[in-house]
Amino acid sequence: MTDISIFSNRLRKNSRHWAKWAKRRNIHCYRIYDRDVPEFPVVLDIYEQKAHLQEFDTGWQISEEEHALWVESVRMAASEVLELPPAAIIFKQRQRQRGMAQYEKTGARGEDFIVHEGGHRFIVNLEEYLDTGLFLDHRNTRRLVQEKAAGKRFLNLFAYTGSFTVYAAAGGATRSTTVDLSNTYQDWARRNFELNGMDMTRHELIRADVFGFLNEEVKQGERYGLIVMDPPTFSNSKKMNGALDVQRDHTLLINQCLKLLTEDGELFFSTNLRSFQLDEAALETRQVAEISGQTIPEDFRNKKIHRCWLIRR
Secondary structure, rough: OOHHHHHHHHHHHHHHHHHHHHHHHHEEEEEEEEOOOOOEEEEEEEOOOOEEEEEOOOOHHHHHHHHHHHHHHHHHHHHHHHHHOHHHHEEEEEEOOOOHHHHOOOOOOOEEEEEEOOOOEEEEEOOEEEEOOOOHHHHHHHHHHHOOOOEEEEEEOOOOOOOOHHHHHHHOOOEEEEEEOHHHHHHHHHHHHHHHOOOOOEEEEOOOHHHHHHHHHHHHHOEEEEEEOOOOOOOOOOOOOEEEHHHHHHHHHHHHHHHEEEEEEEEEEEEEEOOOOOOOHHOOOEEEEHHHHHHHOOOOOOOOEEEEEEEOO
């Protein structure tokens, strides 16, 4: 087994650097380690007074007992370096994503707690689901949305826990519609909205299949000044008609959104599929600019965590 001090030393160095970086920028949730040492294929994110530690599947063949000992040594090293109690180091195994895996329960109950970002508050849970309720790699994208939202009607598709809508409302969006197929995440978004004092008469939540929702909105001739669409890579939820494949379906989704944009409207489209290729020739616009360089935060800079485009009519 690889000497745990190698991991501890790298984590200590990273922690000092990123803690200073985050303090200067008033950032409370950020990444400090991302598989920096191949022998320790884990990712570690700080969520204020807790740490989210994820092991990524490498295909290593070791016994369950050896793996359990390795996990415990990594957790204890993180606890010591970060000066956090062991109970505050939440560990998960991250398998290769299939279907709706990012939305699945882990089997642990976990506890909800509140974190702060950009002057807003969000409910996160580091244990109950594979993802936490707040995607840290879109911190910059959320800020851009807030900067563009004033006076606009906002649409948030595949909205997860509604964090983009919180930012849009804070930026002065006149109305918003937040669409997701999951009752769990619609409820989570509602709690985030209430936590941030949003007027629920102007910010509606709709549980729907995005494909069907877009078809209806286009038929009704609805218009939005700002849209965010961040689909999962793949989804075969039983609640959907058919399956979603972001590579196959992105042009249909984007073209439907284009029909909903006002003349000066803008669409943020992003994906975390590493092999993704945007089919610009099939889009009903030439106003397409990749802005991943602006949207990926510094603490994620060494990893192509997502790609993002700003698209206009």
